[in-house]
Amino acid sequence: KNEVEQSPQNLTAQEGEFITINCSYSVGISALHWLQQHPGGGIVSLFMLSSGKKKHGRLIATINIQEKHSSLHITASHPRDSAVYICAVRFGSQGNLIFGKGTKLSVKP
Amino acid sequence: DSGVTQTPKHLITATGQRVTLRCSPRSGDLSVYWYQQSLDQGLQFLIQYYNGEERAKGNILERFSAQQFPDLHSELNLSSLELGDSALYFCASSVGPSNSPLHFGNGTRLTVT
Numbered sequence A: 001k002n003e004v005e006q007s008p009q010n011l012t013a014q015e016g017e018f019i020t021i022n023c024s025y026s027v028g029i030s031a032l033h034w035l036q037q038h039p040g041g042g043i044v045s046l047f048m049l050s051s052g053k054k055k056h057g058r059l060i061a062t063i064n065i066q067e068k069h070s071s072l073h074i075t076a077s078h079p080r081d082s083a084v085y086i087c088a089v090r091f092g093s094q095g096n097l098i099f100g101k102g103t104k105l106s107v108k109p
Numbered sequence B: 001d002s003g004v005t006q007t008p009k010h011l012i013t014a015t016g017q018r019v020t021l022r023c024s025p026r027s028g029d030l031s032v033y034w035y036q037q038s039l040d041q042g043l044q045f046l047i048q049y050y051n052g053e054e055r056a057k058g059n060i061l062e063r064f065s066a067q068q069f070p071d072l073h074s075e076l077n078l079s080s081l082e083l084g085d086s087a088l089y090f091c092a093s094s095v096g097p098s099n100s101p102l103h104f105g106n107g108t109r110l111t112v113t
Helices: none
Strands: A004-007 A010-014 A019-025 A031-037 A043-049 A052-056 A059-064 A069-074 A083-090 A097-099 A103-108 B005-007 B010-013 B019-024 B031-038 B042-050 B053-057 B064-068 B074-078 B087-094 B108-112
Touching: A004 A083, A010 A019, A019 A031, A019 A083, A019 A103, A031 A069, A043 A052, A043 A059, A043 A069, A043 B087, A069 A083, A097 B042, B005 B087, B010 B019, B019 B087, B019 B108, B031 B074, B042 B064, B042 B074, B074 B087
Parallel strands: A010 A103, B010 B108
Antiparallel strands: A004 A019, A019 A069, A031 A043, A031 A083, A052 A059, A059 A069, A083 A097, A083 A103, B005 B019, B019 B074, B031 B042, B031 B087, B042 B053, B064 B074, B087 B108
């Protein structure tokens, strides 16, 4: 069964802290997405990656294909980073994504 | 702004009714994806269209159908609605048929009473 596991489920941090959210999957994938969902419900795509590492501003995403694991890092966290972060993977060449249950991040000032 | 437009933003209807959700993809994107997000199931892929043709199918009920029109906008039709169909329905678009970055709409919140 194709599964996606995220940890932690909930995360509370103080402003300025370095944050790591993890995502593990069960079988080989063709791509992994990190999504951000704000309290209002809208979803923003942060990264799509199939190998290595990507960086955008204070966000860094890494993936280890051999270990079937990806991490999303947030440096110098800020209250506006408070959101649910969702990992989603694509198995094979089909368009469908399998989603993790999300990590709810709350950054306190 | 992702460039993906979904209408309506909110929809309240009764059980047994039929509704149509609409999605206009970002300019230049040929793929449209539909997703359902409910409290108990999380995000689930429903269906994908690429350049007018069905490309992939997920956990879409037989009561639901979708299509992509020549101008690339897409509609998701939900019929014989049940209380359990209450959810956020998201549309996303991408340039290619598979491994391309996704651009999400703001979603349609459907409430079935």
